[in-house]
Amino acid sequence: MNHRLAAPVGITATGQCFPPKVVTNDDLAQILDTNDEWIRSRTGIRERRWVEPGTGASQLGAPALQQALDARGLKASELDLLVVTTVTPDTLFPATACRIQERVGASNAFGFDLNAACSGFLFALTTAASMVAAGAARKAAVVGVDIMSTIINKEDRATAVLFGDGAGAVILEQVDPGYGILDFEHRIDGSGGEFLFMPAGGSLKPATAETVANKEHTIHQAGSEVFKNAVREMADNSRLLLDRNGLKGEDLALFVPHQANIRIMDAAAKRLELDPARMMVNIDRYANTTTATIPTALHQAREQGRLAKGDLVILSAFGAGFTWGSTLLRWAC
Numbered sequence: 047m048n049h050r051l052a053a054p055v056g057i058t059a060t061g062q063c064f065p066p067k068v069v070t071n072d073d074l075a076q077i078l079d080t081n082d083e084w085i086r087s088r089t090g091i092r093e094r095r096w097v098e099p100g101t102g103a104s105q106l107g108a109p110a111l112q113q114a115l116d117a118r119g120l121k122a123s124e125l126d127l128l129v130v131t132t133v134t135p136d137t138l139f140p141a142t143a144c145r146i147q148e149r150v151g152a153s154n155a156f157g158f159d160l161n162a163a164c165s166g167f168l169f170a171l172t173t174a175a176s177m178v179a180a181g182a183a184r185k186a187a188v189v190g191v192d193i194m195s196t197i198i199n200k201e202d203r204a205t206a207v208l209f210g211d212g213a214g215a216v217i218l219e220q221v222d223p224g225y226g227i228l229d230f231e232h233r234i235d236g237s238g239g240e241f242l243f244m245p246a247g248g249s250l251k252p253a254t255a256e257t258v259a260n261k262e263h264t265i266h267q268a269g270s271e272v273f274k275n276a277v278r279e280m281a282d283n284s285r286l287l288l289d290r291n292g293l294k295g296e297d298l299a300l301f302v303p304h305q306a307n308i309r310i311m312d313a314a315a316k317r318l319e320l321d322p323a324r325m326m327v328n329i330d331r332y333a334n335t336t337t338a339t340i341p342t343a344l345h346q347a348r349e350q351g352r353l354a355k356g357d358l359v360i361l362s363a364f365g366a367g368f369t370w371g372s373t374l375l376r377w378a379c
C-alpha cells in the first residue's frame with residue numbers, strides 16, 4: 047500500500063542554524079585516545095559543531111525556523127502548527143516547541159515535541175504534513191534540533207566522536223497536485239531499544255547522585271548492532287519506495303540519508319543503484335546531529351543548487367528505538 051496524504055503537501059522553505067564553535071578530530075585527540083585517521087576512515091567525520099555550555103535546543107531551533115520563515119516571506123504569526131523533534135529538549139517539560147514558539151513569536155500556533163530519535167525529522171514531517179493535508183493547519187513548521195554535546199560521555203571515544211549540535215527547519219504547505227510528499231514508509235521496533243539509549247533521567251530511573259556519577263545521562267550504544275540494522279533498514283526501506291512507485295535509483299535527483307556514518311550511507315546508496323554524486327553528504331563537517339541531519343542537508347542542497355522544483359528526492363533515516371523510515375518527495379519550490 048502506498049502511504050499517500052489526503053492532499054498534496056510539500057516543503058516550501060528551509061533554514062538551519064549551527065553554533066560557531068568547530069571541534070575537529072584533532073581537538074578530540076587531545077582529550078581522548080583517538081585520532082583523525084580512525085575517525086575519518088570509520089565514520090567520514092572531519093569536524094563537528096558544539097555549543098558553549100548553557101545553550102539549549104531552542105536557541106538553535108528558533109534561528110533555524112526564523113530563517114525558513116524569512117525565506118518564504120512569512121510572519122511567525124502566520125504559522126498554525128509547530129512540531130519540534132529532539133532528543134535533547136531544553137527541559138523535559140515544557141516542550142521545546144513552546145520555547146521556540148515564544149522566541150520567534152508564533153503567536154497563533156499550536157505545537158508539540160515529538161521524539162523518534164534520529165528518525166524524528168521524518169516522523170514529524172509526516173505528522174505535520176498529514177495535518178496540513180487534512181486542513182487542521184494551513185502553514186506548519188517542523189524543526190529538528192539536537193544539542194548532542196550535552197548527552198555524550200566525553201570520556202567514551204566510541205561515541206563522543208560521532209555527534210554534533212545543530213538545527214534545521216522546514217515550512218510545510220499545500221502545493222500543486224503531483225508535488226510534495228508522494229509516499230512514505232515508517233517503522234518502530236522496541237526490541238532494538240537496548241542497543242542505543244540513555245539509561246537514566248526518565249521515570250524509570252530518575253536522576254540521582256549515583257546515576258550522574260555513573261554517567262547514565264549519556265548515550266550508551268552497541269555500535270556494530272546499530273550499524274548492521276541501519277544499513278539494512280535504510281536500504282530496504284528506500285528500495286521499497288522506489289519499487290512501489292515504479293522508479294529506479296537513476297530517477298532520483300537527490301538521496302538525503304540521515305548522516306550517521308558515511309559507510310552506512312554509502313551502503314544504502316549502493317542498494318539504490320544510485321550515482322554517488324546524487325547522495326547529499328554533510329557528515330564530514332557536522333557529524334551526526336540526530337534530528338537535524340536531514341533538514342540541514344536539505345537546506346544545504348538548496349543553497350548548493352542541487353534541488354530544483356520537480357526533482358524526485360528520497361529522505362531516509364534510522365535511529366534509536368529502533369525507529370526508521372523513508373519519504374519520497376517531488377520537490378515543490
Ligand SMILES: CC(C)(COP(=O)(O)OP(=O)(O)OC[C@H]1O[C@@H](n2cnc3c(N)ncnc32)[C@H](O)[C@@H]1OP(=O)(O)O)[C@@H](O)C(=O)NCCC(=O)NCCS
Nearest residue numbers: 080081084088164203204207269270272273306307364365
Ligand atoms: C561506532 C562505529 C563507528 C564503530 O566502528 P566499528 O568499525 O564498528 O569499530 P568497533 O566498534 O568494531 O571498534 C574497533 C576498534 O576501534 C576502537 N575504537 C572505537 N572508537 C574509537 C575511536 N574514536 N578512536 C580510535 N579507536 C576507536 C575500539 O575500541 C575497537 O578497538 P579493539 O579492536 O582494540 O577493541 C560504528 O559501529 C558505527 O558507526 N555504528 C553506528 C553508530 C551510529 O550510527 N549511531 C547512531 C545511529 S542513528
